[in-house]
Amino acid sequence: MASDHVAEFEAHRPRLFAVGYRLLGSAAEAEDLVQETFLRWNDADRDVVRTPAAWLTKVLTNLCLNRLASARSRREDYVGIWLPEPVMTDDSALGPLETAERRESVSLAMLVLMEKLTPVERAVFVLREAFGYRHREIAEILDITESNSQQVLRRAQAHLRERPRFDASGDQRRRIAELFLDAARGGDLPALERLLADDVVSSADGGGVAGAARNAIRGASRVARYFAGLLDVPLPGLELRVVELNGQPGILAVVGDALVSVTVVEVGDERVRRIYNVVNPDKLRFLAAQCGLVARNWRQVIEDTSGSVMELRAARFRE
Template sequence: MDSAALDRFEAGRGRLASLAYRLLGSAADAEDAVQDAFLRWQAADREHIVVPEAWLTKVVTNLCLDRLRSAQVRHERAAGAWLPEPLLEGDPMLGPADTFEQRESVSLAVLTLMERLAPVERAAYVLREAFSYPHAEIAGILDITESASQQHVHRARRRVAAERRGGGEVDPASARRIVEEFLTAAVSGRTERLVEMLTADATAVSDGAGLARRLLRYTSRERIASFVRAGFKATPAKRRLAGGTPAMHIALVNGVPAVLAVVGDRVVGAVAFGVGDGKVVSLYGIAAGDRLTRLNETWRQREPDAPPVISAW
């Protein structure tokens, strides 16, 4: 491969990775898809590729669709033990974030909701909402009609809107203050205050620190408050499991504030918060090590924006 062809691929690598991440919800799988696309680009008759960006977009999209349709992935995700991989703010894999739709499409809440869409619906939704592709181009990428593209996007929008909790965007500073207060209440054992800070339809999902075979799900304020209180209660056993005494930082993860439990330079757990109308709408707790690999890589490359909220938990 000549340097011009290599440079052309590398120039679009970030966009391809962010597309694959939105489609797959996994940074590792997204990187694999992009690498497979590179191998196909390397082997292709590039002189006959009129628009390389469109060709690569179609290749990556279809590689992701093949994976979403595979029996192994369907089994893994149907088993109820899968959550999207969280990414730290500033990670280039998060991709475009100029519009509300682009930012929302990479939130853990929407990535989780998209698991309920058919693969082609998910692809059409991502291409339209996150990358602003016209329906004519989406039809070409997915080998469907333009009318079918419109229908897929319409159905996907309707399903996401029907299950979305909370309103529109929240000021980041306000959201951070709410999460700080929620964390303070959790650590101090103020369960009643936790209940007050949750919306009536709040939800919480946790991977059980990677120890549970299925995700833990809670849908009542009282149960969520009890779960959060128990989860944030410091014990010697939890410190042993974490490999030390964590400090609690607040950072942005997939566009929302999150509490990160950090031991040394290693993030051992993340709880991402959805906030709306001054209250907590949703919580996503992730502590399985293989789901925090890329977040950890990004965390080690930068200094925290602020000192920990709790220096020794």
């Protein structure tokens, strides 16, 4: 029956999305390719598909490989820094993250690092390390030999020597993120600097659509001044929420029903080591939908609610 066929696919949909997101770093593209996989599943000869899980994974993975090949050239033309799309993970959108390895596999730091890999290296790495596929299974999915799969994994691991390690507990990470937010909101530069690692790096993604720093900001002093300045504009109705994004603490900037900015704080050794700030509204649509919000350009929200940024700053100085 057609309904049984659809129900069987829907049972696999969450896992397919989790695989696609790790391969692409884009929730929107992962959703698109999961839907394309469904269309192929719907047209498939039932007698040919003997193991649905394996068949679906093979189709999705190969669709992702094709998308990754074209994405490389698109990202070379991207305005400013390209970052993955943040996803809320405390609702298991990317599958269970009960181990350090699985949490690491969805962190923005790891997804950025995986941009170094070829599409096949990325696929082997994700399938093996994040989902525990055996090399024999990976070989069948990618149409390579088992020994080749093993060699590709070793190459991928060599490229990822700088892979992130998060030694703090979930409660510690959240506590440090909340302290970071309080210090930035209060303009407390000394407190901010104490929370930041000396070699902290902050990266922002505006995609040429929303205002954002186009180069990474490095060092505790410069990063502290940058984030204190971000909250220097008195935006009426601004609400800042700490949630779990990609397995790490994240800060949502919400105005009314609009999500305007996301900041992911990655903690190690009790200090903030990496900060990812996403303001490109195209990168926020999936997360906004998860939260029951809409994604909007933060500059447009400021203009709609309070006039221009310069007017806001002038008003602040007149107080």
